[in-house]
Amino acid sequence: MSQGTLYDKVWDRHRVTTLPNGQDQLFVGLHLIHEVTSPQAFGMLRERDLEVARPDLTHATVDHIVPTADQSRPYSDDAAEEMMAEREENVRDAGIQFDDPTTGNQGIVHVIGPEQGITQPGRTIVCGDSHTSTHGAFGALAFGIGTSQIRDVLATQTVAMEKQKVRKIQVDGELGEGVEAKDIVLEIIRRLGTEGGVGYVYEYAGEAIENLDMEGRMSICNMSIEGGARAGYVNPDETTYEWLEGTDYFRANPGEFDELKPYWESIRSDDDAEYDDVVTIDASELDPVVTWGTTPGQGVGIHDPIPAPEDLPGDKQDTARRAQKHMRVEPGETMEGYDVDVAFLGSCTNARLPDLRRAARIVKDRQVADDVRAFVVPGSQRVQRAAEEEGLADIFREAGFDWRNAGCSMCLGMNEDQLEGDEACASSSNRNFVGRQGSKDGRTVLMNPRMVAAAAITGEVTDVRDLKEVQPA
């Protein structure tokens, strides 16, 4: 078993006891809740006559069902309105802070925690959402839970878990031009498989990770779950601390920053920490990665051929055949030139300010292809405001993109933003599962945000490095 890693240290600090079933009971430092997976848990509490134990360590938002166009109440979708009303009632009764859209702080749960400074190193963070792994970018131990576990956390501020193994993913070298954090994580999943991380927590380390900004680290940790790992993290460093110092939380409590910093330093993995497994990747060899199939592990460099199913490991062949049929691609082809109908720039993976800035440099002074509908859904209202203030929204609008309000949107098609029929979508999101974007025949190609911008302009999957970047004025 691992020793001396951040995971071991944070686990030990939060372990309350070992339960009779052999699981550890862990204290939860921050419980984030959204409107899809938690209302049933509040219902279970009412059935059992239980109260929310720590509303002060619970934080609510609404992201999955919010419309990104017309947000006037009541919402035009009755089901969405009912979920919103239920959310409002639950948080009001329990005294939980709720960033609803009138606050200016609403957004995707994995965007707002970090931007407000409540996502901190050395905390345990849970949410009824598999992309909770995102918060690991700050050196938190963060993982998704189910609704029955949400009930446990609401009632006790603890969760029952089994300790996992730790795999260090060492990413050496420098990223080439046009290659991003998203490409690193797509490559990791391609190599290790969608189930390769089951039973593991991923520690991302190495020069290429250390050189990433916090947003890039979040993109990587975000997709840990797509590789089967319930949690992924990066050890906190000066980049982390600089981010935290600028957040509301620590601007309001500057003394707390100095008080907590020794704790954050103490939970970093030791130099001689022991890992259950170590994998090394050379970032300098990477091209932009796009997916050709229907799992996030079915990725390929933009100029590399789509693999023949029979050349893949035995357990991957059948999935690959079905995926190639669904996507209508042939082995030996590249994804370059694959026609797209929709370009979606959004999601908890890639809808933060630097993502939008980089994409804006591609679309500036260009026009979205005639037959493409393209839209930008900022990760939060704060991202949205900042992008509007620095002129990014205008750049996107002038190029022919729709500029929307914050939410999960077409990443999973729970609001009006959905693929229709067999539309193909260049998407900065995290899952290309069949049906994921709202149409069972829809086709999703995952890629980094600049690649989405490029696909919007040309109407097909394009190597963004072939398009000259323009600096916004």
Add this chain to the structure above:
Amino acid sequence: MSDPTEEIPEVDHVEGTGIPIRGNDIDTDQIIPARFMKVVTFDGLGQFSFFDQRFDSATPEESQREDSEARSASDRSSGQSPREDGEAVVDADNEKDHPMNEERFQDANVMVVNNNFGCGSSREHAPQALMRWGIDALIGEGFAEIFAGNCLALGIPTVTADHETIDDLQQWVDDNPDGEIEVDVAAETVAYGGQEIGVSVDDAQRKALVDGIWDTTALMKANEQAIAETAADLPYVGSD
């Protein structure tokens, strides 16, 4: 505190008939598409299990409208567990080939699957939908972690075996839809067709199911003093 009269059942074994669902990497978006999750309870989710694999219609409204008559006429017989909303949405024009649409598997309660089943989203709606369709246990090559945890929280075992073993079992279930399968969680075996195979059950899962301690709320609530002590030792808690 939890209602002390509410007994948590011990799940040391599950008996019934099987249904094979083939394919690796079956994600929770397939098990229940997100558009059926615009609800504030889990009631009624059973009919949406594998919806897009089973039906051509795109929306629940559409399917419910099309199928309401057929559904009311086809009440499923009760399996081992009460199927509170497990009516099949039957409409021949609308149906696609899928085991859950086949008459011979309508009473199945043991699902036999391949590797990385339940990957993707953490939605408990997925095992809730399967449970409400009638599933009491899953046997597979491997399960995604959050999915397996969600199953445990509902008292549903997720037991594993290697590819050949699962492949054989799926074939047997196909050939013997009425054949009895017994999943012995405590002994880590599955008996079917006059043979017994070894399977693996995660240690904590086995103990939790067999001892009837898989509903962890009351178990953890009882440790309030230790919770408070752990929290007090954390530098970031308590100063609020």
